Amino acid sequence: MTPTLAGRLETRIVLSFFVALPVLVFAGMANIIFIMLAVGVALDFVYNYLQYKRWDGDWPLVFSFIAGVTEGIILWLIIDIRIPIYVLILVLTLTAQVLLGVFFPYRRFKGGRIL
C-alpha cells in the first residue's frame, strides 16, 4: 500500500488518537499528544516530498521505521519524551498500520485514506 499525503495525514491522526493516546494516558503524559501530532504532520509533508523522488513513488516499511525513529529523536530533543514509552508507541503504531487493512479494506485503493 502506497500512501498519498491525504492518506498519511488521516492515518496519522487516527493512529495518534487510537494507539498513541491510550499509551500516553497510561503513562500520565497525555498532554504531549498535540506536540507529537504537530511534529508528525509537519514531517509528513517532508516524507511526501521525498517519496515522489523515488522512481516507484512508494514508501517501504523500513522508511516508516526510520521515520518513526527520527520523530522519536526530535521529540526526545524538544520535550525529553521517555524513550521506553516512545518505543512502545512506535511498535504498536507500526503494527496497527499493517493491520489497518483488515478493518478498512478500501484504504489500499485510495492511497491509504480511511474516510
Add this chain to the structure above:
Amino acid sequence: MAKVREVEYLSIGGGMGSFCWVDTLRIHGVSFKDICVISPNKKPYRQLKLYCDAIGLTKNQRLRSDSGSRPDNFWGFPGYGLSEALDELKNKKFTKAAKLLLQLFFEPFIFGYYSPAAGRVYKALEREAKRIDWEKSLIIGHANNLTKFPDGRFKITYSRDNSIIARVVHLSLGHGKLRKIKSQKSKVKNAYELDNEFLNKIKRKGGTVMVIGRGTAAQKIVERLLDFKKIKVASLHREVESPKDFRGVKQKRFLSWRLQQFNWPRAAFGGGLMHESDSLWSLPSATPDKNWIRKVKNAIKDGRYEITKRPIKANFTIDCSGFGEAARTHEFYSKLIKKYNLPLTPNGSIRTGDAFEIEALCSYKTRVFISGALSGFSGPADSFFGAQFASFKTLENLNVKKMDFIESFEAWCRWLTNKKI
C-alpha cells in the same frame, strides 16, 4: 421456446479480472445464485498459467507483483510474503522464514522486492475459488455477442445458440491477438506460443537467436536461452528513449533494458500516482534481478550476447513484443465496438468512465463494465491489483453496500479460516 435464463450479475471471461470481480461481489454479500460467469475455462488462472508456462515462468518461479497484490484476498493482508514465511515456519525451515521476514522488512533494499512464486498464486486462487463457490456460478462456454434491449438489460449469446439475460455485465476477456512480425528467413515464433519442440530444435541446431522485445517475456527467454550451449543471443531493441519521466525522476537502465520492479511505478497501484500517466511508465520493462544481470554480463564477456538496434540475420527469432493493445484485436470486443460505435482511447482500448463502465452501453439501472487487459482505464489495469481496483470501483458505482469495519473484520476472519461465505 424455452425461457431464457436471467441473472443480475454476469461476468464474461472467467480469468483473473472476472475472478476478482466475482470475489468482491461475493464478499459483499451477493449470492452465487445471482452471479454467472461465462468462460471456456474452469480455473480462473488457466489462461495466465498458459502464458506463464510458455515463457518459462513455471510454478516455482517468481512473478512480478508485490506481496500485497493478492487476487485471492480482497484485503491484501496477510500478503503472500507473510504467508510464505508462516508456511516455512510450519515446515520448521527457520532460516528461510527469517530471510523472508527480513526481506519484507527491508524491501526493496538488501534482498530486493518480494514477489510470490506463480504456484503459490495458483494454489491460493484454487482455495478462494472453492470458498466462494466459483464453479457454481460458472457456465463453460464462449460468448459471441452482446445486445442491449430497449429496457436497458443485456442479452448475451454464447457457445452455439444459448443465451442469457443480465442487468449488470462485466467483461474481462484478456488479451487481444498476439502480434505477428513479418518473418525473415529464420524460424520465427511468438514467446507465448513457445513449445519444447521449438526450444529443442534451437538447442540441437545452435546458431544465433534474435529476441524481440524488452518486457518480462523477453527477459525470461533471454535467461533461458543463455543456459543453452552453442547459442548466441541478440536482443533487438530499436529505440532508446530518455530515462526521465515527467517528474524528472530517472528510470534505471541496464544497457538498453528499462529496469523497474513492477509493470508501472508502484505508486500507480492505488497510491499517489494512480491518476497520473507517463508513456515511459507503461513501456515494457524488465525486473532489476541481480542474478539475471550477472548472467547477461558474463554472456557479453563470452561473446554470447549482444543488443542490436536493427534486425540481424538469425537462425531463429523469438518475438516477445506481446499482444496487440487495441481492443479491436479481440473478436468479441471488435464486434461490440462496431455494433455500438463505442468510443476508443488513443491506444485503441474501449473508453470507460471512472468506474470502468462503458458509458455508451449503460442506462439508469443497467451497467456494462470492462476490466483486466484491454480495458481503457489508465494505470495498471492489466494486473492483479488492477483487477481488484476495478472491482472496488464497480462496487461503488453499483451502490452495493460497503462493509463497515466490523463487517470487514468478520469477513476477513472467514477468509483467514477458509469458511464459506
